[in-house]
Amino acid sequence: xxxxKYSSTSLPPSANHPIAPPTEGDLMARxxxxxDQARANVVRAVNSNMVIAYWLIxxxxxxxxxxxxxxxxxxxxxxxxxxxxxxxxxxxxxxxxNLKYFRLFFQAYxxxxxxxxxxxxxxxxxxxxxxxxxxxxxxVDKTDRPRGFSPRLSWTHYRTLSTVEHxxxxxxxxxxxxxxxxxxxELERQIYSHLFVRLLKSRDKAGVMRMAHEGQRVDRPMDVIxxxxxxxxxxxxxxxxxxxxxxxxxxxxxxxPFLLELGKGFAFVARQQRISAEFQHxxxxxxxxxxxxxxxxxxxxxxxxxxxxDVGQMDMYVxxxxxxxxxxxxxxxxxxxxxxxxxxxxxxxxxLHESQQLFASKYxxxxxxxxxxxxxxxxxxxxxxxxxxxxxxx
Numbered sequence: 001x002x003x004x005k006y007s008s009t010s011l012p013p014s015a016n017h018p019i020a021p022p023t024e025g026d027l028m029a030r031x032x033x034x035x036d037q038a039r040a041n042v043v044r045a046v047n048s049n050m051v052i053a054y055w056l057i058x059x060x061x062x063x064x065x066x067x068x069x070x071x072x073x074x075x076x077x078x079x080x081x082x083x084x085x086x087x088x089x090x091x092x093x094x095x096x097x098n099l100k101y102f103r104l105f106f107q108a109y110x111x112x113x114x115x116x117x118x119x120x121x122x123x124x125x126x127x128x129x130x131x132x133x134x135x136x137x138x139x140v141d142k143t144d145r146p147r148g149f150s151p152r153l154s155w156t157h158y159r160t161l162s163t164v165e166h167x168x169x170x171x172x173x174x175x176x177x178x179x180x181x182x183x184x185x186e187l188e189r190q191i192y193s194h195l196f197v198r199l200l201k202s203r204d205k206a207g208v209m210r211m212a213h214e215g216q217r218v219d220r221p222m223d224v225i226x227x228x229x230x231x232x233x234x235x236x237x238x239x240x241x242x243x244x245x246x247x248x249x250x251x252x253x254x255x256x257p258f259l260l261e262l263g264k265g266f267a268f269v270a271r272q273q274r275i276s277a278e279f280q281h282x283x284x285x286x287x288x289x290x291x292x293x294x295x296x297x298x299x300x301x302x303x304x305x306x307x308x309x310d311v312g313q314m315d316m317y318v319x320x321x322x323x324x325x326x327x328x329x330x331x332x333x334x335x336x337x338x339x340x341x342x343x344x345x346x347x348x349x350x351x352l353h354e355s356q357q358l359f360a361s362k363y364x365x366x367x368x369x370x371x372x373x374x375x376x377x378x379x380x381x382x383x384x385x386x387x388x389x390x391x392x393x394x
Contacts, residue, residue: 044151047154047155048116048149048151050155051116051149051153051154051155051158052114052115052116052149054101054102054105054155054158055102055105055106055109055112055114055149056114057099057102057106058102058103058104058105058106058107059106059110061078061079061082061099061102061103061106062103062106062107062110064078065078065103079096079099079100080096082094082099083095083096083098083099101159101162104162104163105158105159105162107162108161108162108164108170109149109158109162112147112148112149113147113148115147115148115149116148116149116150116151117147117148117149117150117151150174150178152178152181153174153177153178154184156184157174157177157182157184157187160184160187160188160191161173161174161177161187163191164191168211169196172196172211172215172216173187173190173191173195173196175215176190176195176215176216177190179215180264186260189233189260192367193230193232193261193367193368194230194368195226196211198226198227198228198230199211199216199226216263216264218263218264218265218290218292218293220293220356221293221295221334221356221357221359222356222359224262224263224264224265224266224290224292224293224297225336225359225361226261226263226361227342227361227362228342228361228362228363228364228368229261229262229338229361229362229363229364230261230363230364230366230367230368231251231258231261231363231364231365232364232365232366232367233254233257233258233261234247234250234251234254234365236250236365237365242303243303244285244301244302244303247301247303248271248272248285248286248301251286251301252271252286255268262288264290264292265290265291265292265293266288266289266290266297267288267289267290267291268286268288269287269288269289269296270284270286270287271285271286271287272284272285273287275317275320275321275324275325276324277320282316282317282320284298284299284300284317284321285299285300285301286298286299286301287299290334293331293334294329294330294331295330295331295332295333295334296321296325296326296330296333296334297333297334297335297336298314298317298318298321298333298334298335298336299336299337299338300313300314300317300335300336300337300338301338302337302338302339302340303339303340304339304340304341305339305340305341305342305343306337306339306341306342306343306346306347306360307343307346308346308350310337310339310360311337311346311350311351311352311358311360312350312351314335314336314337314358315335315351315355315358317335318332318333318334318335318357318358321333332357333357334357334358334359335357335358335359336359336360336361337358337359337360337361338361338362338363339360339361339362339363340362340363341362342360342361342362346360347360
């Protein structure tokens with residue numbers, strides 16, 4: 001019997017071509033759907049089993065090293081010798097470096113149970129360091145852990161997570177990677193850009209614990225605001241003198257990483273959106289909609305230092321946008337001024353201080369170091385304290 005030939009318009013489905021919903025008589029499509037689902041399940045099962053296996057191997061290495069801790073030479077030779085034996089028997093994947101990762105993985109998650117959590121789909125909705133904030137140390141040290149590992153995260157995710165020093169911070173990234181479906185490179189960037197710290201700059205210890213246990217919740221506009229925003233993905237040299245139009249164009253060109261940097265729930269609406277008064281037209285740099293907050297988010301880009309004029313302009317934009325564009329069921333619009341330098345005095349003595357809808361954040365074109373973040377936090381605290389003292393004297 002001759003094999004059925006497929007025309008160029010009816011190629012058999014593959015991993016790179018989504019399967020259309022099968023019709024009643026389309027046997028090939030129904031069988032392919034079954035096999036594709038089975039293969040996906042096998043991949044997930046293999047990945048989950050390897051995560052557990054690597055944790056167990058890490059435990060064995062740690063326990064063996066502890067037994068031989070008085071013999072320095074033994075410790076130095078253990079991993080290379082084990083690597084040679086495993087490579088000879090199982091092939092690639094067991095270099096001494098990888099064995100060190102297994103050990104680090106176990107040490108980071110030593111109190112976990114070697115099992116994969118099995119939550120229902122409803123429990124995991126799918127939608128981007130150490131010692132920066134000393135005030136949070138006690139909260140970090142008391143963070144509890146879930147008992148197993150996520151079936152949605154691969155070994156490369158957990159290898160990356162193992163490099164995060166503090167437990168609360170590590171758990172936060174694990175929750176967010178699982179719920180947001182971050183790839184390993186996306187997870188790595190969120191860690192290197194200090195997302196946890198940037199989100200926590202305006203939170204107290206209770207806020208740290210909440211984020212460590214629940215991830216990032218978005219209930220209020222301030223929950224999505226970061227300080228600062230890291231735009232390193234634009235790959236613009238820091239010394240380059242940008243114009244606002246150039247920055248805007250670069251952000252649109254790299255829209256996907258910009259949405260990841262903005263955070264949860266953002267969808268792009270418009271660039272240079274016009275809103276018109278009776279005799280004047282105004283243009284908003286970037287407009288997004290946040291479906292978690294159910295509101296429009298207006299972004300104004302500023303190359304220099306934040307000024308009162310910038311704040312007043314954004315206040316006007318938000319009021320006009322609510323009058324002209326806000327629909328039934330939408331919450332009040334949010335205005336975000338992204339500026340090269342945030343002036344805390346202006347922020348405190350303008351409508352930004354009292355408003356729940358207007359925000360100003362600094363942006364940076366490179367990944368900040370931990371020392372730079374710490375220095376920036378201290379500068380902001382000092383500026384806020386100075387403003388308060390001045391206010392009390394008056």
